[in-house]
Amino acid sequence: MGNAGTREDPATTAADAAGVSAARLGRAEIDQAQRRLAGRVWRTPVVRCEQLDALTGSRLWLKAENLQRGGSFKVRGALLAVGELAASTSRGVIAQSTGNHAIAVALAAREHGLPTIMVLPSDAPPTKIRRIQETGAEVVVAGTVLAERIAVVEELRELHGYDVVDPYENPHVVAGQGTATAELISQVAAEGGRLDAVVVPIGGGSAIAGACLAATGHDLAVVGAEPAAVPAFTAALRAQEPVTVRAHYTVADGLRPDRIGRLPFELAHRRVAEVVTVREEAIADALRAALLHARLLIEPAAATALAAALEYACGRGTDVGVLLTGGNIEPSLVSSLLAER
Amino acid sequence: MGNAGTREDPATTAADAAGVSAARLGRAEIDQAQRRLAGRVWRTPVVRCEQLDALTGSRLWLKAENLQRGGSFKVRGALLAVGELAASTSRGVIAQSTGNHAIAVALAAREHGLPTIMVLPSDAPPTKIRRIQETGAEVVVAGTVLAERIAVVEELRELHGYDVVDPYENPHVVAGQGTATAELISQVAAEGGRLDAVVVPIGGGSAIAGACLAATGHDLAVVGAEPAAVPAFTAALRAQEPVTVRAHYTVADGLRPDRIGRLPFELAHRRVAEVVTVREEAIADALRAALLHARLLIEPAAATALAAALEYACGRGTDVGVLLTGGNIEPSLVSSLLAER
Structure with missing residues (x-):
């Protein structure tokens, strides 16, 4: 992990890992x-x-x-992304989120029978955290800003070998x-x-x-x-x-x-x-x-x-x-x- | 007005006046x-x-x-009933209501350019009364039970020559x-x-x-x-x-x-x-x-x-x-x- 860009732009890693190019996305x-x-x-x-x-x-x-x-609306993207992972050899999914992406990924993962860990900020609404836990997903709380959550996601990814469903770069x-x-x-x-x-x-x-x-x-x-x-x-x-x-x-x-x-x-x-x-x-x-x-x-x-x-x-x-x-x-x-x- | 049944059944008058028979109403x-x-x-x-x-x-x-x-949902019946009256020679409409029928009749009457007086109970929610007044309709408050409102409706009908849009018998x-x-x-x-x-x-x-x-x-x-x-x-x-x-x-x-x-x-x-x-x-x-x-x-x-x-x-x-x-x-x-x- 980690390349020269990580410190300045924590999102680059995820975007590169996903092999993403904006040019590949269109109306189709x-x-x-x-x-x-x-x-x-x-x-x-x-x-x-x-x-x-x-x-x-x-x-x-x-x-x-x-x-x-x-x-x-986040269940839309989550169902697609988790569906892709489930069709491959994924062992589980991790996501960071202010709340709704995590609820959505947790729902999608439950439907596909994949274990999940969600990383949320400490100021996330308790209702959102409860909804995630109701799906059976594990919740980890980490700081309040994006970089703190992304750092924890990386640690968990290395520890569990799960796939990351990024809320922005996927x-x-x-x-x-x-x-x-x-x-x-x-x-x-x-x-x-x-x-x-x-x-x-x-x-x-x-x-x-x-x-x-x-x-x-x-x-x-x-x-x-x-x-x-x-x-x-x-x-x-x-x-x-x-x-x-x-x-x-x-x-x-x-x-x-x-x-x-x-x-x-x-x-x-x-x-x-x-x-x-x-x-x-x-x-x-x-x-x-x-x-x-x-x-x-x-x-x-x-x-x-x-x-x-x-x-x-x-x-x-x-x-x-x-x-x-x-x-x-x-x-x-x-x-x-x-x-x- | 007033027949032998009025005292026992205040609704009979309205039902009779409308020439209503349940047998005339069906899926058609x-x-x-x-x-x-x-x-x-x-x-x-x-x-x-x-x-x-x-x-x-x-x-x-x-x-x-x-x-x-x-x-x-009361706007549905009100639009039909007031539409019928507007197509005849109606000079205006009166209705009694706990609130929603009056809002609906007032909206319908405004669309048809007919003046309206609405009779509501004194315990009607202020929000409902305000919505009626916003349409330009006049609101009269009368007691808390149905018979009190019906009595006032009859008085106003004789005074103004308006038509009554009954919420139940029409x-x-x-x-x-x-x-x-x-x-x-x-x-x-x-x-x-x-x-x-x-x-x-x-x-x-x-x-x-x-x-x-x-x-x-x-x-x-x-x-x-x-x-x-x-x-x-x-x-x-x-x-x-x-x-x-x-x-x-x-x-x-x-x-x-x-x-x-x-x-x-x-x-x-x-x-x-x-x-x-x-x-x-x-x-x-x-x-x-x-x-x-x-x-x-x-x-x-x-x-x-x-x-x-x-x-x-x-x-x-x-x-x-x-x-x-x-x-x-x-x-x-x-x-x-x-x-x-």
């Missing part, structure tokens, strides 16, 4: 992923909400991946996540609509990279949403490569990675039309709006996308899709956000 | 209602939830009418509400499933009556759910006719009518396979389960159906549909129910 991989996932994930609904439409003067199309198996993961946006585009078309833009949250980058792949061939603005507290994609755009940012606290636990993945960056940096950075109060407001107007419980990462969409859509009079990525949230946080109102 | 009226509502209401999703399935050992199919326009309303169950049945079939039962909450009775119409020709158990605090349908079954029960407090504000409508009773009393009476704690538990497992915000009336479905489905290993009728709930109630947990 999304189509193939959709075929392979058919019947294995829910075809989640696209929800309309008159009150949100009235608020923005646009039409919002909410892709409700909070209703997905495992409570987030092309199956990125293609799988892209099927959520592809499904949204076709569901809107089936309703006689046509999206002008799709708004996607940015954590490690698999959602936005997948969305860029799914948008190939469509006249569609891909808009990223990231918390102002952890502007990792904005910083990468400025530096023209992934860089580690100083992460301030954000309620959006799913968007806490302090560095965008290399593969996602390569796929997304030219295709993304705009990045909206979202303040903490706007995340909380959007989470309440989803609950009280659209009657959907979403987690703060998804609310970050909704907040950005409300800002982006305002006064445009266009059709805006929003990837509501997940719904794994602490009950106590919902309760306190409602009480704050 | 549901099909016609579906055609007339196409494109005017959302085709709400049917949501699956692995955690609820695991809890019951059955497969639950949740018809998410909490995501419907106006926040409940055949268009009942047929419209039935389209929610008809849609659920066909959506499950489109997914390759087949419902063994459908669970529907009972307030004034339009939902269960509509469900019975929609179930015509299907081998499907129609199961009613009512709060133990207001067992109006159970009492009517025992008496073999609608009777007024003593209403104790229930959190399910939509199920507070203390008497089942005559038309709903006639349509439903032989077809309903079973009535599950639900305790207050079970309503609260089901509301939390919908939110935290299925990520749907539902109101207590819908949670009453879910609670009954969880009990009914437990250990049967069958496919059970649940009509989640609405999602209009006070934020403070959600907050306190989550905190109670």
Whole structure:
């Protein structure tokens, strides 16, 4: 393990190990992923909400991946990636994650009968950790930033000989996540609509990279949403490569990675039309709006996308899709956000 | 107005005025209602939830009418009934309601440019009253029991010459509400499933009556759910006719009518396979389960159906549909129910 790049860019190893090249991923991989996932994930609904439409003067199309198996869109990429490993001679899988990728990989590994170890930050929501443990997976807690988790993943990999399912650098993961946006585009078309833009949250980058792949061939603005507290994609755009940012606290636990993945960056940096950075109060407001107007419980990462969409859509009079990525949230946080109102 | 029956049965007048006969309503009226509502209401999703399935050992199919326009399935019947009036020479509409029927009629009347007066109980949720007022409708508050509201409706009708859209005795309303169950049945079939039962909450009775119409020709158990605090349908079954029960407090504000409508009773009393009476704690538990497992915000009336479905489905290993009728709930109630947990 370890090459000259490891210290500066901990993601390089995983990307190289997977033999990944962004050039190998395109619309065809999304189509193939959709075929392979058919019947294995829910075809989640696209929800309309008159009150949100009235608020923005646009039409919002909410892709409700909070209703997905495992409570987030990440089960899509996990099923594909773990399925590949299970078809080979894998003895087990390891993944690091802020939560949802780990839940998804644990679910997928259980379906394939593979043992799993998940590495999460110490500030991961207890609900997410419990959901992982319910699948029978082992959970290891390591620090709060990406580099700390990646170091532990490497140790565990050498110790157990398990395969790593990277949440950002694995092309199956990125293609799988892209099927959520592809499904949204076709569901809107089936309703006689046509999206002008799709708004996607940015954590490690698999959602936005997948969305860029799914948008190939469509006249569609891909808009990223990231918390102002952890502007990792904005910083990468400025530096023209992934860089580690100083992460301030954000309620959006799913968007806490302090560095965008290399593969996602390569796929997304030219295709993304705009990045909206979202303040903490706007995340909380959007989470309440989803609950009280659209009657959907979403987690703060998804609310970050909704907040950005409300800002982006305002006064445009266009059709805006929003990837509501997940719904794994602490009950106590919902309760306190409602009480704050 | 007023005939010999008025004192004993306040609903008779409305039923007679509408020239209603249960014999005139059948599956054909549901099909016609579906055609007339196409494109005017959302085709709400049917949501699956692995955690609820695991809890019951059955497969639950949740018809998410909490995501419907106006926040409940009642917009279906209201659009049909108000549409009929608008096509005649109506000068305006009046309705009494525990809340959702009034929101729905107010929305429908606004779409048809008709003035409206809504009569609600003094214990109606402020959120429901605000939603009615937002449409431009006038709200009158009258007592807490059905007979008090009906008396005020009669006064207002004579004063203004408006037409009454009764929530229980109007055949268009009942047929419209039935389209929610008809849609659920066909959506499950489109997914390759087949419902063994459908669970529907009972307030004034339009939902269960509509469900019975929609179930015509299907081998499907129609199961009613009512709060133990207001067992109006159970009492009517025992008496073999609608009777007024003593209403104790229930959190399910939509199920507070203390008497089942005559038309709903006639349509439903032989077809309903079973009535599950639900305790207050079970309503609260089901509301939390919908939110935290299925990520749907539902109101207590819908949670009453879910609670009954969880009990009914437990250990049967069958496919059970649940009509989640609405999602209009006070934020403070959600907050306190989550905190109670």
